[in-house]
Amino acid sequence: MKELNFEKDWLKQWDELDEMRQNIDVYREMFKEGEDVSGEINEEVTRLEAGIDALEFKNMLRHEDDRRDALITINPGAGGTESQDWAQMLYRMYTRWAENAGFNVSTVEFQYGDVAGIKSASIEVKGEFAFGYLKAENGVHRLVRISPFDSNARRHTSFCSVFIYPIIDDEIEIEINPADVELQRFHSSGAGGQNVNKVETGVRLIWTGTLSDGRKERVVAECQQERSQLQNREKAMVLLKSRIYKLEQEIKEAAKSALEGTKKANEWGSQIRSYVMHPYNMVKDHRTNYETSNVDAVMDGDLEEFIKAYLMSDA
Numbered sequence: 282m283k284e285l286n287f288e289k290d291w292l293k294q295w296d297e298l299d300e301m302r303q304n305i306d307v308y309r310e311m312f313k314e315g316e317d318v319s320g321e322i323n324e325e326v327t328r329l330e331a332g333i334d335a336l337e338f339k340n341m342l343r344h345e346d347d348r349r350d351a352l353i354t355i356n357p358g359a360g361g362t363e364s365q366d367w368a369q370m371l372y373r374m375y376t377r378w379a380e381n382a383g384f385n386v387s388t389v390e391f392q393y394g395d396v397a398g399i400k401s402a403s404i405e406v407k408g409e410f411a412f413g414y415l416k417a418e419n420g421v422h423r424l425v426r427i428s429p430f431d432s433n434a435r436r437h438t439s440f441c442s443v444f445i446y447p448i449i450d451d452e453i454e455i456e457i458n459p460a461d462v463e464l465q466r467f468h469s470s471g472a473g474g475q476n477v478n479k480v481e482t483g484v485r486l487i488w489t490g491t492l493s494d495g496r497k498e499r500v501v502a503e504c505q506q507e508r509s510q511l512q513n514r515e516k517a518m519v520l521l522k523s524r525i526y527k528l529e530q531e532i533k534e535a536a537k538s539a540l541e542g543t544k545k546a547n548e549w550g551s552q553i554r555s556y557v558m559h560p561y562n563m564v565k566d567h568r569t570n571y572e573t574s575n576v577d578a579v580m581d582g583d584l585e586e587f588i589k590a591y592l593m594s595d596a
Protein backbone atom coordinates (compact mmCIF):
# COMPACT_ATOMS: atom_id res chain seq x y z
CA MET A 282 0.00 0.00 0.00
CA LYS A 283 2.87 2.34 0.77
CA GLU A 284 4.42 1.68 -2.63
CA LEU A 285 1.04 2.06 -4.35
CA ASN A 286 0.37 5.40 -2.67
CA PHE A 287 3.83 6.56 -3.69
CA GLU A 288 3.15 5.73 -7.36
CA LYS A 289 -0.28 7.39 -7.16
CA ASP A 290 1.35 10.54 -5.82
CA TRP A 291 3.68 10.67 -8.84
CA LEU A 292 0.70 10.34 -11.20
CA LYS A 293 -1.24 13.00 -9.34
CA GLN A 294 1.62 15.50 -9.61
CA TRP A 295 2.08 14.71 -13.30
CA ASP A 296 -1.66 15.14 -13.98
CA GLU A 297 -1.60 18.52 -12.22
CA LEU A 298 1.24 19.66 -14.50
CA ASP A 299 -0.57 18.36 -17.56
CA GLU A 300 -3.70 20.27 -16.52
CA MET A 301 -1.64 23.47 -16.33
CA ARG A 302 -0.34 22.79 -19.82
CA GLN A 303 -3.89 22.36 -21.12
CA ASN A 304 -4.94 25.61 -19.46
CA ILE A 305 -2.10 27.41 -21.23
CA ASP A 306 -3.26 25.99 -24.58
CA VAL A 307 -6.78 27.27 -23.89
CA TYR A 308 -5.50 30.73 -22.94
CA ARG A 309 -3.39 30.85 -26.11
CA GLU A 310 -6.45 30.11 -28.26
CA MET A 311 -8.35 32.87 -26.44
CA PHE A 312 -5.41 35.23 -27.01
CA LYS A 313 -5.43 34.45 -30.75
CA GLU A 314 -9.12 35.34 -30.83
CA GLY A 315 -8.33 38.77 -29.44
CA GLU A 316 -8.97 38.39 -25.73
CA ASP A 317 -6.45 40.01 -23.37
CA VAL A 318 -5.37 37.01 -21.29
CA SER A 319 -1.62 37.62 -21.37
CA GLY A 320 -1.55 38.01 -17.59
CA GLU A 321 -3.26 34.65 -17.11
CA ILE A 322 -0.86 33.00 -19.58
CA ASN A 323 2.23 34.35 -17.81
CA GLU A 324 0.89 33.32 -14.41
CA GLU A 325 0.10 29.79 -15.57
CA VAL A 326 3.46 29.40 -17.34
CA THR A 327 5.28 30.48 -14.16
CA ARG A 328 3.32 27.90 -12.13
CA LEU A 329 4.04 25.20 -14.71
CA GLU A 330 7.78 25.90 -14.77
CA ALA A 331 7.95 25.85 -10.98
CA GLY A 332 6.02 22.58 -10.87
CA ILE A 333 8.30 20.96 -13.46
CA ASP A 334 11.40 22.07 -11.55
CA ALA A 335 9.99 20.67 -8.30
CA LEU A 336 9.09 17.32 -9.88
CA GLU A 337 12.46 17.00 -11.62
CA PHE A 338 14.19 17.82 -8.33
CA LYS A 339 12.20 15.09 -6.63
CA ASN A 340 13.10 12.73 -9.48
CA MET A 341 16.77 13.07 -8.45
CA LEU A 342 16.00 11.04 -5.32
CA ARG A 343 16.19 7.57 -6.83
CA HIS A 344 18.24 5.65 -4.25
CA GLU A 345 16.40 2.96 -2.30
CA ASP A 346 17.04 4.82 0.97
CA ASP A 347 16.04 8.31 -0.19
CA ARG A 348 12.40 7.91 0.85
CA ARG A 349 13.27 6.84 4.40
CA ASP A 350 13.14 8.89 7.58
CA ALA A 351 16.47 10.37 8.67
CA LEU A 352 18.58 10.70 11.78
CA ILE A 353 20.83 13.77 12.09
CA THR A 354 23.74 13.45 14.51
CA ILE A 355 25.78 16.57 15.35
CA ASN A 356 29.20 16.36 17.04
CA PRO A 357 31.40 19.39 17.77
CA GLY A 358 35.07 19.23 16.82
CA ALA A 359 38.07 20.31 18.87
CA GLY A 360 37.74 23.75 20.38
CA GLY A 361 35.69 23.32 23.52
CA THR A 362 32.98 25.91 24.13
CA GLU A 363 33.45 27.55 20.73
CA SER A 364 32.73 24.35 18.78
CA GLN A 365 29.97 23.31 21.17
CA ASP A 366 28.20 26.61 20.56
CA TRP A 367 28.57 26.06 16.80
CA ALA A 368 27.01 22.60 17.24
CA GLN A 369 23.95 24.13 18.90
CA MET A 370 23.65 26.67 16.08
CA LEU A 371 23.58 23.78 13.58
CA TYR A 372 21.04 21.95 15.75
CA ARG A 373 18.76 24.98 15.57
CA MET A 374 19.35 25.36 11.80
CA TYR A 375 18.37 21.77 10.96
CA THR A 376 15.40 21.77 13.32
CA ARG A 377 14.04 24.92 11.67
CA TRP A 378 14.66 23.59 8.15
CA ALA A 379 12.83 20.34 8.89
CA GLU A 380 9.87 22.07 10.53
CA ASN A 381 9.57 24.60 7.67
CA ALA A 382 9.72 21.73 5.15
CA GLY A 383 6.76 20.03 6.84
CA PHE A 384 8.63 17.12 8.42
CA ASN A 385 7.95 15.76 11.90
CA VAL A 386 10.93 16.57 14.11
CA SER A 387 11.91 15.09 17.47
CA THR A 388 15.10 15.21 19.54
CA VAL A 389 16.38 11.71 20.30
CA GLU A 390 19.50 12.66 22.24
CA PHE A 391 20.80 16.00 23.53
CA GLN A 392 23.76 16.74 25.82
CA TYR A 393 24.44 20.29 26.98
CA GLY A 394 27.96 21.68 26.95
CA ASP A 395 29.78 22.57 30.17
CA VAL A 396 29.62 26.34 29.52
CA ALA A 397 27.45 26.82 26.43
CA GLY A 398 26.28 24.90 23.38
CA ILE A 399 26.00 21.13 23.17
CA LYS A 400 28.35 18.16 23.36
CA SER A 401 26.19 16.15 20.98
CA ALA A 402 22.66 15.92 19.63
CA SER A 403 20.58 13.57 17.50
CA ILE A 404 17.45 14.66 15.65
CA GLU A 405 14.90 12.32 14.10
CA VAL A 406 13.24 13.70 10.95
CA LYS A 407 10.17 11.84 9.70
CA GLY A 408 8.56 12.32 6.32
CA GLU A 409 8.72 11.39 2.63
CA PHE A 410 12.28 11.77 1.25
CA ALA A 411 13.69 13.03 4.57
CA PHE A 412 16.96 11.12 4.08
CA GLY A 413 17.08 11.95 0.37
CA TYR A 414 17.16 15.66 1.10
CA LEU A 415 19.31 15.58 4.22
CA LYS A 416 22.07 13.38 2.79
CA ALA A 417 23.33 16.61 1.18
CA GLU A 418 24.32 17.79 4.69
CA ASN A 419 26.60 14.86 5.50
CA GLY A 420 30.13 16.05 6.34
CA VAL A 421 32.15 18.66 8.24
CA HIS A 422 30.78 22.20 8.62
CA ARG A 423 33.19 25.10 9.28
CA LEU A 424 32.37 28.39 11.02
CA VAL A 425 34.46 31.57 10.96
CA ARG A 426 33.35 34.42 13.27
CA ILE A 427 34.30 36.82 16.05
CA SER A 428 33.98 34.65 19.14
CA PRO A 429 31.38 35.80 21.69
CA PHE A 430 33.43 33.91 24.29
CA ASP A 431 36.70 35.76 23.60
CA SER A 432 37.14 38.95 25.66
CA ASN A 433 39.65 40.18 23.06
CA ALA A 434 37.07 39.79 20.26
CA ARG A 435 39.37 37.69 18.09
CA ARG A 436 38.30 35.69 15.06
CA HIS A 437 37.85 31.95 15.65
CA THR A 438 37.33 28.96 13.37
CA SER A 439 35.14 26.08 14.59
CA PHE A 440 34.27 22.70 13.11
CA CYS A 441 31.34 20.32 13.55
CA SER A 442 30.64 16.92 12.04
CA VAL A 443 27.13 16.22 10.79
CA PHE A 444 26.19 12.61 10.07
CA ILE A 445 22.96 11.62 8.31
CA TYR A 446 21.59 8.09 8.66
CA PRO A 447 18.56 6.50 6.97
CA ILE A 448 16.27 5.03 9.61
CA ILE A 449 15.53 1.45 8.64
CA ASP A 450 12.19 -0.30 9.09
CA ASP A 451 10.88 -3.86 9.09
CA GLU A 452 11.60 -4.20 5.36
CA ILE A 453 15.33 -4.50 6.12
CA GLU A 454 16.70 -7.20 8.40
CA ILE A 455 19.89 -6.44 10.30
CA GLU A 456 21.12 -9.39 12.35
CA ILE A 457 22.86 -8.36 15.56
CA ASN A 458 24.32 -10.84 18.02
CA PRO A 459 23.08 -9.78 21.50
CA ALA A 460 26.48 -10.80 22.90
CA ASP A 461 28.08 -8.01 20.82
CA VAL A 462 25.90 -5.30 22.38
CA GLU A 463 26.66 -3.55 25.66
CA LEU A 464 23.78 -1.81 27.44
CA GLN A 465 24.39 1.34 29.50
CA ARG A 466 21.77 3.26 31.47
CA PHE A 467 21.96 6.93 32.45
CA HIS A 468 19.81 9.77 33.74
CA SER A 469 18.12 11.70 30.93
CA SER A 470 18.92 15.41 30.72
CA GLY A 471 16.70 18.36 29.98
CA ALA A 472 12.97 18.85 30.41
CA GLY A 473 10.67 15.88 30.74
CA GLY A 474 8.28 14.00 33.00
CA GLN A 475 8.71 13.63 36.72
CA ASN A 476 10.70 10.40 36.32
CA VAL A 477 13.07 11.64 33.63
CA ASN A 478 15.79 13.08 35.84
CA LYS A 479 15.25 10.75 38.83
CA VAL A 480 15.31 7.35 37.13
CA GLU A 481 17.88 6.01 34.67
CA THR A 482 15.55 6.18 31.66
CA GLY A 483 18.25 7.05 29.13
CA VAL A 484 19.73 4.10 27.24
CA ARG A 485 23.04 3.76 25.40
CA LEU A 486 23.78 0.70 23.22
CA ILE A 487 27.35 -0.07 22.15
CA TRP A 488 27.87 -2.64 19.40
CA THR A 489 31.35 -4.05 18.80
CA GLY A 490 31.46 -6.39 15.85
CA THR A 491 32.71 -7.16 12.35
CA LEU A 492 31.34 -5.63 9.16
CA SER A 493 30.98 -7.48 5.86
CA ASP A 494 34.43 -6.34 4.70
CA GLY A 495 36.07 -7.85 7.79
CA ARG A 496 36.62 -4.51 9.47
CA LYS A 497 36.11 -4.29 13.23
CA GLU A 498 33.78 -1.46 14.17
CA ARG A 499 32.35 0.12 17.34
CA VAL A 500 28.94 1.73 16.90
CA VAL A 501 27.11 3.70 19.60
CA ALA A 502 23.44 4.70 19.71
CA GLU A 503 21.58 6.29 22.57
CA CYS A 504 18.09 7.55 23.26
CA GLN A 505 16.57 9.65 26.02
CA GLN A 506 13.49 10.71 24.10
CA GLU A 507 10.87 8.51 25.76
CA ARG A 508 9.63 8.36 29.34
CA SER A 509 10.39 4.68 29.93
CA GLN A 510 13.68 2.82 29.74
CA LEU A 511 12.08 0.05 27.66
CA GLN A 512 10.87 2.49 25.00
CA ASN A 513 14.27 4.18 24.87
CA ARG A 514 15.95 0.80 24.54
CA GLU A 515 13.74 -0.18 21.59
CA LYS A 516 14.36 3.18 19.93
CA ALA A 517 18.11 2.95 20.53
CA MET A 518 18.16 -0.50 18.90
CA VAL A 519 16.48 0.91 15.77
CA LEU A 520 19.07 3.70 15.62
CA LEU A 521 21.92 1.23 16.21
CA LYS A 522 20.74 -0.96 13.33
CA SER A 523 20.35 2.14 11.13
CA ARG A 524 23.96 3.15 11.75
CA ILE A 525 25.26 -0.35 11.05
CA TYR A 526 23.15 -0.42 7.89
CA LYS A 527 24.69 2.90 6.81
CA LEU A 528 28.20 1.49 7.28
CA GLU A 529 27.32 -1.54 5.16
CA GLN A 530 25.90 0.73 2.46
CA GLU A 531 29.17 2.67 2.42
CA ILE A 532 31.07 -0.58 1.91
CA LYS A 533 28.85 -1.36 -1.09
CA GLU A 534 29.31 2.14 -2.52
CA ALA A 535 33.09 1.92 -2.09
CA ALA A 536 33.18 -1.42 -3.89
CA LYS A 537 31.03 -0.03 -6.70
CA SER A 538 33.26 3.03 -7.07
CA ALA A 539 36.39 0.87 -7.16
CA LEU A 540 34.80 -1.32 -9.81
CA GLU A 541 33.95 1.71 -11.93
CA GLY A 542 37.44 3.09 -11.48
CA THR A 543 36.14 6.38 -10.09
CA LYS A 544 36.79 6.28 -6.38
CA LYS A 545 34.66 8.96 -4.74
CA ALA A 546 36.01 11.25 -2.06
CA ASN A 547 35.03 10.29 1.45
CA GLU A 548 32.83 13.22 2.49
CA TRP A 549 32.51 11.98 6.06
CA GLY A 550 35.84 13.48 6.99
CA SER A 551 35.95 16.36 4.54
CA GLN A 552 34.87 19.97 4.87
CA ILE A 553 31.76 20.42 2.78
CA ARG A 554 30.64 23.93 3.68
CA SER A 555 32.00 27.14 5.22
CA TYR A 556 29.92 29.69 7.14
CA VAL A 557 31.81 33.00 7.32
CA MET A 558 30.49 35.76 9.59
CA HIS A 559 33.67 37.87 9.71
CA PRO A 560 35.25 39.80 7.99
CA TYR A 561 32.40 39.36 5.47
CA ASN A 562 29.16 37.35 5.27
CA MET A 563 29.13 34.24 3.11
CA VAL A 564 28.03 30.63 3.19
CA LYS A 565 29.71 28.50 0.52
CA ASP A 566 29.34 24.83 -0.35
CA HIS A 567 32.72 23.55 -1.52
CA ARG A 568 31.24 20.62 -3.47
CA THR A 569 28.96 22.65 -5.74
CA ASN A 570 30.43 26.17 -5.30
CA TYR A 571 26.92 27.46 -4.54
CA GLU A 572 27.14 30.41 -2.17
CA THR A 573 25.04 33.16 -0.60
CA SER A 574 25.74 36.25 1.48
CA ASN A 575 22.52 35.88 3.46
CA VAL A 576 24.04 34.03 6.42
CA ASP A 577 21.13 34.87 8.75
CA ALA A 578 18.60 33.19 6.45
CA VAL A 579 20.74 30.04 6.21
CA MET A 580 21.11 29.84 9.99
CA ASP A 581 17.31 30.17 10.21
CA GLY A 582 16.96 27.01 8.11
CA ASP A 583 16.95 28.28 4.53
CA LEU A 584 18.90 25.36 3.03
CA GLU A 585 16.78 24.56 -0.02
CA GLU A 586 19.17 25.97 -2.63
CA PHE A 587 22.19 24.24 -1.06
CA ILE A 588 20.38 20.91 -0.99
CA LYS A 589 19.07 21.36 -4.53
CA ALA A 590 22.50 22.29 -5.90
CA TYR A 591 24.07 19.21 -4.31
CA LEU A 592 21.39 16.75 -5.46
CA MET A 593 21.40 18.12 -9.02
CA SER A 594 25.21 17.91 -9.26
CA ASP A 595 25.25 14.45 -7.70
CA ALA A 596 22.62 13.23 -10.16
